[in-house]
Amino acid sequence: xAQMSNDDTRKKRNQRAADTAARLEAAAPLFGAGKEVSSDNxxxxxxxxxxxxxxxxxxxxxxxxxxxxxxxxxxxxxxKIHDLHMVQSAVPLxxxxxxxxxxxxxxxxxxxxxxxxxxVAKFISEGKxxxxxxxxxxELFGRYFLDxxxxxxxxxxxxxxxxxxxxxxxxxxxxxxIVEATKFRQxxxxxxxxxxxxxxxxxxxxxxxxxxxxQSPKPFFVEPLFTRxxxxxxxxxxxxxxxxxxxxxxEYGVTSMNHGIGFLTSAIELLLPTYGEELGLKGxxxxxxxxxxxxxxxxxxxxxxxxxxxxFGGELGMEDYVASRPDVxxxxxxxxxxxxxxxxxxxxxxxxxxxxxxxxxxxxxxxxSTATASxxxxxxxxxxxGCDAKGxxxxxxxxxxxxxxxxxxxQQLGTMPRxxxxxxxxxxxxxxxxxxxxxxxxxxxxLAENANLDLPPVMIYGDDLTHIVTExxxxxxxxxxxxxxxxxxxxxVAGYTDIGLQAKPEETKRLREANIVKTPDDLxxxxxxxxxxxxxxxxxxxxxxxxxxxxxxxxxxxxx
Amino acid sequence: MALHTVEFDIxxxxxxxxxxxxxxxxxxxxxxxxxxxxxxxLEGGVSVRIVTPVTGFDDLWKRVLDKFVNETALSDxxxxxxxxxxxxxxxxxxxxxxxxxxxxx
Numbered sequence: 001x002a003q004m005s006n007d008d009t010r011k012k013r014n015q016r017a018a019d020t021a022a023r024l025e026a027a028a029p030l031f032g033a034g035k036e037v038s039s040d041n042x043x044x045x046x047x048x049x050x051x052x053x054x055x056x057x058x059x060x061x062x063x064x065x066x067x068x069x070x071x072x073x074x075x076x077x078x079x080k081i082h083d084l085h086m087v088q089s090a091v092p093l094x095x096x097x098x099x100x101x102x103x104x105x106x107x108x109x110x111x112x113x114x115x116x117x118x119x120v121a122k123f124i125s126e127g128k129x130x131x132x133x134x135x136x137x138x139e140l141f142g143r144y145f146l147d148x149x150x151x152x153x154x155x156x157x158x159x160x161x162x163x164x165x166x167x168x169x170x171x172x173x174x175x176x177x178i179v180e181a182t183k184f185r186q187x188x189x190x191x192x193x194x195x196x197x198x199x200x201x202x203x204x205x206x207x208x209x210x211x212x213x214x215q216s217p218k219p220f221f222v223e224p225l226f227t228r229x230x231x232x233x234x235x236x237x238x239x240x241x242x243x244x245x246x247x248x249x250x251e252y253g254v255t256s257m258n259h260g261i262g263f264l265t266s267a268i269e270l271l272l273p274t275y276g277e278e279l280g281l282k283g284x285x286x287x288x289x290x291x292x293x294x295x296x297x298x299x300x301x302x303x304x305x306x307x308x309x310x311x312f313g314g315e316l317g318m319e320d321y322v323a324s325r326p327d328v329x330x331x332x333x334x335x336x337x338x339x340x341x342x343x344x345x346x347x348x349x350x351x352x353x354x355x356x357x358x359x360x361x362x363x364x365x366x367x368x369s370t371a372t373a374s375x376x377x378x379x380x381x382x383x384x385x386g387c388d389a390k391g392x393x394x395x396x397x398x399x400x401x402x403x404x405x406x407x408x409x410x411q412q413l414g415t416m417p418r419x420x421x422x423x424x425x426x427x428x429x430x431x432x433x434x435x436x437x438x439x440x441x442x443x444x445x446x447l448a449e450n451a452n453l454d455l456p457p458v459m460i461y462g463d464d465l466t467h468i469v470t471e472x473x474x475x476x477x478x479x480x481x482x483x484x485x486x487x488x489x490x491x492x493v494a495g496y497t498d499i500g501l502q503a504k505p506e507e508t509k510r511l512r513e514a515n516i517v518k519t520p521d522d523l524x525x526x527x528x529x530x531x532x533x534x535x536x537x538x539x540x541x542x543x544x545x546x547x548x549x550x551x552x553x554x555x556x557x558x559x560x
Numbered sequence: 561m562a563l564h565t566v567e568f569d570i571x572x573x574x575x576x577x578x579x580x581x582x583x584x585x586x587x588x589x590x591x592x593x594x595x596x597x598x599x600x601x602l603e604g605g606v607s608v609r610i611v612t613p614v615t616g617f618d619d620l621w622k623r624v625l626d627k628f629v630n631e632t633a634l635s636d637x638x639x640x641x642x643x644x645x646x647x648x649x650x651x652x653x654x655x656x657x658x659x660x661x662x663x664x665x
Contacts, residue, residue: 234591235657236649430647432591434617471649496623496648527653528660 016186023049023188024211035164035213036196042072042214049188049211050076050152053083056105057150057178058096061089061341062114062225062380063292063313064171068192068216069154070095078103085109087148089137089174089341090380091116092223100129109148110378111135117375124376124451134376134457136383138345141174144181153182153189156220159200160193164207167200170314170322170337171222175205177342183209194219201334224316224554226292228266231539239520239530240426240469241267244356245276247474247523248424248467249285252398256288258348258385260357264426268356272300273536290348290385293318293329293337295553298546299536301328310347311339312381317557321550341381348385353398354422355385359459360431363442364487364499366462366477368425373446379459386460388421395419402466407481420478423460426469429495436497437470438490462486468493472500473519480516492517564615568622571605575635579662586654593646595658600638612643624648628655 012018027048030041037045046069050056058073059066074095084105091097092114099105100123109132113120123129135143144150155175157166168175182189190212191205241264248254249268259265272286287307291297293315300306310330314322314337322329322337332338348355359368370377392399399419403409406420427437444456466478468490475489492508494500511517520527537543540557582598600607606629610621625639639655646654 234650236647236653239653428647428649430649434614434620434645434647471652496620501623526660527656530653531657 020186020188023051027212031212034162035207035210036162037212037214039068039214039217042069043075045190045212045214046073047076047080049190050081050084052081053085054151055085055087055148057153057182058086058088059153059155059174059178060092060096061173061313062092062112063222064156064173065093065221066154066156066192067093067095067221068214068218069156069190073154074098074102074104076104082106087140087144087150089140090114090378091120093221097123106130107132109133109135109140109143111137111140112378112380113376117377120376121374121447121451131376131451131453134378136379137341137381138349138384141177141342144177149185149187150178150182151187153178153187155179155189155191157191157193157205159195159197160191160210160213161197161200161207164191164210164213165200165203166191166193166205166207166210167202168204169201170319170339172204172339173313173341176340179205179209190214192216192220201336202332204338222314222316224557226261226294226315227317227553227557228263228294228296229540229557230266230270230296230535230537230542233263233267233270233532233535235530235532236428236471237263237267238271238532238534239471239525239527240264240428241271242275242525242530242534243469243474243520243523244268244424244426245271245281246279246525247469247518248422250279250281252353252401252422254285254354254398254422255396256290256352257286257354257356258290258352258381259294260355260382262358264358265356266294266296267535269294269296269300270535270537272305273303274534276305277303290344290352293322295540295543295551296537298543298551301325302546310344311337312341312344313339316554317552320552321547324550345381345384348381349387350389350392351394352385352421353396354424355382356424356426357382357386358427359425360437361439361442362425362427362437362468362490363439363462364490365483366465366468366486366490367442367458368460368465369442369444369456369458371442371444371447371457373443373450376447376451376457378457382459386423387464388423392419392421398422402478405476405479407479420466421464422466423464424467424469425460425465429470429472429497429500436499438494438497438499440499470495473517473522476516476518479514485516489516563611563613566610566612566618566621567608569602569605569607570626570629572629572633572635575604575606575629575633577633577663578636579634579659581662583658583662585658585661588642588644591645591647592650593641593643593654595654596640597658597662598638599636602636602638604635606634606637606639608639608641610641610643612641614643614645620648624651625655628652632659634659
């Protein structure tokens, strides 16, 4: 064995740190006291620390947004800074896409498009944007620690102190994940904050992980995305909610779940203290939830349905209410909530018994997507939760029952028992503008063609989908022995759509006898009771009353 | 916006159920509709009149009403619907609510 020489001629392994030091050195004249950089120097700071071709993260999910830093990045000298590879949870702001129009960014890896989904598709087809992939949140977060580690991250917090410690509080969301990935691979982290103070309520991110702090000229934008006005819940959504509660929640005794955004799940939440109580389900369902602080959960929380709720993010107006319920929510020593998207998604992916949400389209095989031909929207958190996590090993009643009902399990595992996540899509057979929800082929195929994607973007794959609930009834797809039977069960609840019209009465009759399809009548749900009288709260004002005045709805939800 | 009127009759051989009183359910809000049902001697038939802003769905209306009349075995009833973009799901729900109201009040 050759003797090691004292002259180490191996390649240097600390180039990233040296490069970071050089970049920060270039930025040094821009710093004021400690880590503070004035907002006027933001563009100069970005020009000093970002290089062409860097992987850059702009924090922003569908809730809080590092909006000032995103706008500032659009103002850098594009002859110096170009071809950036943006990696970020979401691109909901115009400024996120302006980077591509302005020739500053070239490639995008993300999870959720939101309001900019149309521009993403357009820019791809015009060659302005090179799409890496549409991810799920956990998948994208995972890649931050694998092959998509940001060189520079532009993040967002409520408050900083002079040392750069950050308070992210109620809206902690993605910040810990982004900062850890970036800083521990010698990257640069710049935070925009609403306020620089002497003392923080608590430290959410340690100051030595942060390179620069900028007090933004105005507070960051937060979208109250999870607020649903009970006044807009329709009778039909109440019918679907009754079918869900009796046909699925009660049938399987589902204790842990995530509710997707939508009026159906809001209706379910508002039926717990009424219809749920009547069915005797209190304490038997909905005890552990992974959920943003939905205002429509207030009546159920106030009537002691729920043990715990862990949150991906915050929700505007719910701060004081949530802080007043520390037995239910995850509250810090300072008395305010800390959300964390990575942990909530981890629980959502591995530990939950059920995901229930809605979609724009379901195909005849049961694949579903919210993608349309001209919008690259992405799916946010739904796919992590709307799938059967094969890594799960603990058992619960609901999970075990759902797995035991699979007639084909022995085809794969022999005699070995295994459970299965309940993945439920609740939809009206026709959506807005009488567009059929059940379709022969998803629009996602057209999108894949238009935007040159390798795969049609599917939100929930058919083999993960276990139940569909429509006004026609519940299809228990997990009880179907094969694809033919699944397709027949889908047709049976597809109503008057073209797919539904292909249902054969005698086939539907056999499925009902086999308990694979249950109509409202089979379930003992009386559609004539499906009225707004069923809701525990009928307006936003009712929610405020339920909360003892602690819920403070954003002005757009106030009409009194 | 011009309104579109759809009219048709449905007659079942098995139609035996009549309603006792006229009834009114629902409101003509967005994505909703109102339905008026009244008992009328139509020799066992059901007459339907729909006023809607949407064209191109006449067949769908007929299929939904056929299903409703079949499942209830309704006869001798006049049904009037004033629609504002209700989906078939809402249409059936309103019809069932109206029927339940007209037969139990």
